[in-house]
Amino acid sequence: MIMEIDHLKVSLGGAPILHDVNLSLGEGEIYGLLGPNGAGKSTTIAAAIGLLKRDGGQVRIMGKDPQTEAKPIHAKLGVLPEQNGFYDWMTAEDYLGFFAALYDLHPREGDLQDRLARFGLEPRPGQRIGTFSRGMRQRLGLARALIADPALLILDEPTNGLDPRGRREIHDILIDLSENHGVGVLLCTHLLDDVERLCKRIGVIVEGRTVAEGTIADLVRSNDRLVRFRLHVNGDVSKSEVPPTVTVVARDGEWCSVALSPEIDPQTAWRELLFMGWPITEIRHEGGGIEDLYLGLTEGRAA
Amino acid sequence: MILRTLILAGALFLTSASAWAAPLSVDLTAAPSNPVSPQMGDNLSFHTVIRNDGSIPVDGLIAWISLVQIDKGKEQPVDLEDWSAHKAVTAASLAPGKTLETDWPMRLIQSGTYRVVVSAVSRSGDNLTASPFADFTVRQKPVVESQRVLPVAIGIPFLLGGMMLWRRRKA
Amino acid sequence: MTATGLIARKEAGDLLLSLRGLGWLLTMAVVLSVFGLLLVGNTELSLLDNAQVVYDMGGIVTALGALLAVVVGTDAVAGERERGTLVSLLLTPASRNSILLGKLGGQAIAWAVMYAIALPYFWAVGSTGQNLVDGAVSVALLGTPVVLGFGFLAMGLGARLDSARSSLLPGLIVLLLSASPLLLGPSLRQSAIGRAFDAVNPFSGALNAYDAVIIDSQSIAAQVPHFAVTFVWLALTLWFAARGFSRVSR
Numbered sequence: 001m002i003m004e005i006d007h008l009k010v011s012l013g014g015a016p017i018l019h020d021v022n023l024s025l026g027e028g029e030i031y032g033l034l035g036p037n038g039a040g041k042s043t044t045i046a047a048a049i050g051l052l053k054r055d056g057g058q059v060r061i062m063g064k065d066p067q068t069e070a071k072p073i074h075a076k077l078g079v080l081p082e083q084n085g086f087y088d089w090m091t092a093e094d095y096l097g098f099f100a101a102l103y104d105l106h107p108r109e110g111d112l113q114d115r116l117a118r119f120g121l122e123p124r125p126g127q128r129i130g131t132f133s134r135g136m137r138q139r140l141g142l143a144r145a146l147i148a149d150p151a152l153l154i155l156d157e158p159t160n161g162l163d164p165r166g167r168r169e170i171h172d173i174l175i176d177l178s179e180n181h182g183v184g185v186l187l188c189t190h191l192l193d194d195v196e197r198l199c200k201r202i203g204v205i206v207e208g209r210t211v212a213e214g215t216i217a218d219l220v221r222s223n224d225r226l227v228r229f230r231l232h233v234n235g236d237v238s239k240s241e242v243p244p245t246v247t248v249v250a251r252d253g254e255w256c257s258v259a260l261s262p263e264i265d266p267q268t269a270w271r272e273l274l275f276m277g278w279p280i281t282e283i284r285h286e287g288g289g290i291e292d293l294y295l296g297l298t299e300g301r302a303a
Numbered sequence: 304m305i306l307r308t309l310i311l312a313g314a315l316f317l318t319s320a321s322a323w324a325a326p327l328s329v330d331l332t333a334a335p336s337n338p339v340s341p342q343m344g345d346n347l348s349f350h351t352v353i354r355n356d357g358s359i360p361v362d363g364l365i366a367w368i369s370l371v372q373i374d375k376g377k378e379q380p381v382d383l384e385d386w387s388a389h390k391a392v393t394a395a396s397l398a399p400g401k402t403l404e405t406d407w408p409m410r411l412i413q414s415g416t417y418r419v420v421v422s423a424v425s426r427s428g429d430n431l432t433a434s435p436f437a438d439f440t441v442r443q444k445p446v447v448e449s450q451r452v453l454p455v456a457i458g459i460p461f462l463l464g465g466m467m468l469w470r471r472r473k474a
Numbered sequence: 475m476t477a478t479g480l481i482a483r484k485e486a487g488d489l490l491l492s493l494r495g496l497g498w499l500l501t502m503a504v505v506l507s508v509f510g511l512l513l514v515g516n517t518e519l520s521l522l523d524n525a526q527v528v529y530d531m532g533g534i535v536t537a538l539g540a541l542l543a544v545v546v547g548t549d550a551v552a553g554e555r556e557r558g559t560l561v562s563l564l565l566t567p568a569s570r571n572s573i574l575l576g577k578l579g580g581q582a583i584a585w586a587v588m589y590a591i592a593l594p595y596f597w598a599v600g601s602t603g604q605n606l607v608d609g610a611v612s613v614a615l616l617g618t619p620v621v622l623g624f625g626f627l628a629m630g631l632g633a634r635l636d637s638a639r640s641s642l643l644p645g646l647i648v649l650l651l652s653a654s655p656l657l658l659g660p661s662l663r664q665s666a667i668g669r670a671f672d673a674v675n676p677f678s679g680a681l682n683a684y685d686a687v688i689i690d691s692q693s694i695a696a697q698v699p700h701f702a703v704t705f706v707w708l709a710l711t712l713w714f715a716a717r718g719f720s721r722v723s724r
Contacts, residue, residue, distance in 0.1 A: 085558030089492040388690035455598040456507035
């Protein structure tokens with residue numbers, strides 16, 4: 001495991017914030033950390049990376065305790081905080097160069113530009129960060145977090161405020177990092193779509209406690225919740241066959257509500273339906289699955 | 304008999320009183336390095352030699368410098384606060400025949416004609432000993448020259464403002 | 475370059491290359507210009523003794539330097555935290571001490587820039603007298619610990635308090651109290667409380683030394699008690715900043 005948190009307890013100003021937080025993250029894994037506002041996600045991250053002292057429990061990152069061995073951990077750690085600021089008077093290249101030097105890296109001529117290009121950042125020569133769009137700033141923040149080719153990447157709301165294309169680009173980068181470079185990613189987000197697309201395992205924190213941890217499929221199954229969709233079908237399907245993985249819940253004209261077992265990949269289900277003669281023209285996610293799970297676990301708390 | 308005794312006592316009293324009176328002399332000279340025609344801002348220095356011309360030590364000696372402006376219509380004592388930090392000198396005791404030499408530096412603050420004098424008294428003495436006067440005239444000099452201030456006072460903000468515009472344009 | 479040097483250079487860039495930093499410097503220069511123009515434009519001020527002019531300029535430069543230091547010091551910690559840039563620095567392999575030293579270096583650079591801007595003003599108002607060099611050297615030697623101390627105080631406050639605004643306010647209040655010798659008349663300073671305050675106030679220490687050197691022509695080497703007050707202030711504020719910065723968590 002690249003990151004292990006066991007029974008973490010943290011107090012701030014004498015007030016207990018975290019009571020019992022647990023999570024474990026392996027190499028090349030993207031782990032979703034979920035919880036309502038004020039649940040303790042940011043405090044968990046701060047304690048995990050050694051910025052806050054813990055009252056109890058264990059934290060190991062790359063086998064080391066961040067409280068006593070912060071320097072070697074920080075050398076192989078990339079963090080994109082939720083409120084990620086920049087030195088607006090710098091150019092993107094200056095900014096990356098500054099952080100590269102702090103990591104004692106000496107990039108060759110053109111290396112920094114290549115990195116920027118990899119993140120879809122090709123600013124005008126001399127263009128200052130102060131003129132960047134939100135999406136460009138977010139990509140630059142990610143490029144900075146990855147400047148030292150970290151083994152562990154911690155991202156707090158990385159796709160906040162990005163347009164669909166920007167989100168997709170970030171997703172692709174994270175998938176590439178985890179699958180092709182073995183980078184462990186701790187993804188802290190409110191966007192359940194991101195979690196569903198990127199993570200196999202999640203942890204849910206509520207009021208400073210981990211209330212659920214495991215693979216999405218297991219958690220959804222254990223909560224006995226199905227994933228629901230509405231399909232728009234162009235034609236009569238009343239006589240068409242239905243695959244065993246799909247349950248038709250209701251029909252309303254050309255719209256049809258279906259439920260899938262959580263372990264079923266929706267793409268597989270749609271292929272089977274098309275094969276059986278369902279002329280599907282539109283698919284809408286209706287709830288259930290991880291969304292129902294999350295709402296159930298955090299019921300009554302601010303989202 | 305009584306009359307003779309009284310006369311003797313009177314003579315003794317007078318003799319001892321004259322011994323108590325500090326037999327001091329104060330000599331004041333301008334330093335050779337002083338400019339001939341000083342102007343505001345220049346430094347002057349005066350040198351005093353205080354001598355005990357008597358036969359017994361002078362105890363508790365204190366000497367101080369005084370400055371007065373003597374321009375017609377502007378006659379006034381000058382507060383030495385801004386002119387000099389060396390305003391007085393003391394000596395616990397000055398033996399007969401011995402001298403106390405002191406330099407009195409001062410910076411010239413205002414234009415005008417001035418007279419400087421050094422006075423000395425002792426604890427047991429009953430009169431003041433003053434030095435001869437030393438007069439000098441200070442020429443007027445502009446304290447701040449507008450041809451120096453204006454370019455700086457206008458130029459530096461313009462320079463910084465220009466840098467800001469340059470940065471804004473590059474941003 | 476070491477992490478300390480990199481961060482000090484970055485801090486200098488914050489001052490000299492950002493519009494915000496250049497705006498602060500421009501404000502300081504405008505205040506000095508107003509004083510210079512008053513000297514040539516106001517009949518009473520133009521009759522001031524040259525030594526008095528240099529002394530006043532020394533006091534104003536020190537006060538403005540301290541004000542700039544409070545602003546820069548607040549921005550270096552509380553401002554960076556509010557803008558979300560501090561945590562990225564804290565998560566690099568650079569040690570806390572290196573980061574703090576870099577930021578302290580940034581303070582020193584800011585004061586050096588402010589001093590460099592002030593030198594032409596010193597020359598403009600003081601070059602007709604013989605106090606120019608004494609004045610500039612006094613401000614360099616005694617103004618530096620006073621000014622840097624205010625910067626360190628602001629950094630310590632910024633590390634402890636939640637926002638830049640809440641840390642700027644106490645910093646400015648301490649500065650205003652300390653700089654009160656510039657505002658109070660001689661009679662108030664001669665009272666028992668005034669004298670006691672003067673004895674421990676670093677600002678008074680610097681001003682009294684300027685007075686002794688520039689106006690009373692004493693040697694700078696004779697200002698040991700005033701040096702002591704200003705350097706004790708510098709050491710205390712450095713300790714305050716270091717303690718606060720070691721606890722910064724975001």
